[in-house]
Amino acid sequence: MSWHKGFRTAPPKYRPVAVVDIGSNSVRLVVYDGLRRSPTPIFNEKILCGLGRGLATKGRLAEDGVVRALSALRRFRALSRQIGAKHVFAVATAAAREAENGSEFVARAEKALGAGIKLLSGKEEARLAALGVISGIPYADGVVGDLGGGSLELIDIKDGRLREGVTLPLGPLRLMDVSGGSIDKARRIVDEALINSGMLSQLKGRTFYAVGGTWRNLAKLHMAQSHYPLHVLHSYRLARAQAISLSGLVAQLSPASLRDVREVSKSRADTMPYGAMVLERLLAHSGAGGVEVSVYGVREGLLYSKLTSRKRQSDALLSSCWDFARRYARSPEHELELCDWTDQLFGEGKLPETAAQKRLRYAACLLADIGWRAHPDYRAERSLSMISQAAFVGIDHPGRVFLALTVFYRYDGGGEDGDGLNRLLGDEDHQRAHLLSSIFRLAYILSAAMPGKLPDIRLKLGDNRTLILTLPRKLADLAGERVDKRLTGLAAEMGRTGKVVIGR
CATH class of the missing domain: 1.10.3210.10 (Hypothetical protein af1432)
Structure with a gap:
């Protein structure tokens, strides 16, 4: 069978690789068990630094955020070495690329981390987010939306291929800043940006793939409300009406009330209403058929991009x-x-x-x-x-x-x-x-x-509604009461009669 060609039977070895993601709101380290088709996190730590808080009005990264981020990166450097990660891949996104002191911060961050940091453009960020979704949801057909603290990346995917993407200044931190804390003003900003993006028509009747911590928290909340029995966020689906109702409700809640909700991370209580509102407006303006959550995003897309073509296709x-x-x-x-x-x-x-x-x-x-x-x-x-x-x-x-x-x-x-x-x-x-x-x-x-x-040993469907188990003579001693019982039960499930045959 060609699908398992090249499989090795020895237990898989850990060859840890680390990915550091410096975003507008959080700085995160994830160490995976290897550069493989389905990498599994073996260590995951996030520090909410708020680098992008105030960026839209001041044009600079928040000073306290810079201090916290550099401290986190020094810790991440030590942890990566302790775990034995041979490679550390690091990226910085919206806040670092837009701030006046962004390049200065990246230089200091590289020194603290002890590794190079790639400053992603909006299109590169959208591309990696889409690759992450494709790596985790190979059947994906729709539009990927990656919501960070400072921006929203949208990109169309179909049959494993990426189309043109856009980056929009609709991250919750940015919206809180430019709206002066007014959710109504932020809603008007979101509506204008989405309508002018040219992406909404591509969502009609298709799935919106939601990437980002804010939207994962929304999914956790919906799971709790519906008493969903499987607490796995990846590929969790919400029908269009469910997603609009939930996101519209959360958009009206205050941070104080959200902090009392067990399923919502307290560190996201301030930004959740804005992130929920972005999703509600996106669905309201488009004909999206539903929402599917992807826990894979930029980090996993980065690793996926480094795989050989053969490994990607596995x-x-x-x-x-x-x-x-x-x-x-x-x-x-x-x-x-x-x-x-x-x-x-x-x-x-x-x-x-x-x-x-x-x-x-x-x-x-x-x-x-x-x-x-x-x-x-x-x-x-x-x-x-x-x-x-x-x-x-x-x-x-x-x-x-x-x-x-x-x-x-x-x-x-x-x-x-x-x-x-x-x-x-x-x-x-x-x-x-x-x-x-x-x-x-x-x-x-x-x-x-x-x-x-x-x-x-042969097992086949025979004539006259039989199920025939054929043992070669060298294995004839394997026949017995237990085998007869199991064969009879299996045959009955098929509406057949079991029969044991001793062959040559």
Whole structure:
């Protein structure tokens, strides 16, 4: 199977890389486990410095913000070395590029960090934000909006390609400054800028991909309001009406009232109403079909831009699942064999399967054994939590739940999910999760999770509504009551009768 060509079975090694993002409101360090297709953060720290506070009226970076930022960068330098990051990639955005003392600050910042800092133009910032969304949501089709403290970057993406983008002076810090703290005046400024941007017509009927801490906090608030069972922000979707209602409500709240809301970061209480208002006006002026949150943005886009073309084209989800298999499965080679083995039942002339379903089947195969180290009574629950909460990208929430429930049922065939995740999955996908789990349960009692056996065992749909398991004579002793029971149960799910055959 060409999709796993080049996969290595040794556990993945940590080769940490650090990214420092100097924004208008915050200075952040994120250290990832490597320059890979699906990088996982191993350390993340943010300092809200407010570099851009007062910039719109004074033209200079806030002095207290500069002091705090330089102190943070010296700490980030020490942390990066302590973690062992061989490379430190650093960028500065709207505040540093627009301030009179921006170049002076960048020079001091480079000295404090001990690494070069790239001053991004508005278009470069939009491009990296879009690349970040593409790396985490490969199917993205719409407009990316990256809201920072000083600016809003908008860029159109489709089929993995970027179109022209714009940068608008609509960051919450800037709006607070130029409006004198008046949300009504800020709204008029936003309306004029959005209407003149030329981007709104490109959103009609499409998805708006929201990037930035302010909008992530809005999504967290919506999750809490709707009692959403999966607390994963990446790829969380809000219907158009939901997003307009929520953002309109938050735009009317005072910072004092927002500080009492548990789901909202207290450090963002001042800027949240302005950020919410920008989203509400953007949706009001466009025909966007809905909003999808991306936790990937400029930082991840920067790393993605440094990958080889072959690595960029690899599947983000399957790469992550393969890393899980290499870290947690008894035998990663067995999980690849399981992918091939399940191929015998799906495809043309067999059980129907779309390309998207096939991809999820492979992902489930790679994850099927990650809970084996837990106590037998807790393997199902451990796998459910590991998969549903994993830092996977390249998958929507129903797909994530499908994988989690498939492996949950593989360990607990008769159990029911008690975490409420079932409601995120349709009946057809739920039945498919049960079916795949039954196939896995049969495979593991035949192979004992060790490689080298499944390739010699055949499983096929026979005539007269039968399901035939064929064991070669050298493996005939594997047959027995447990195998008969598992085969009978699997066949019954398909409306068939199980049959064991001993071949040559």
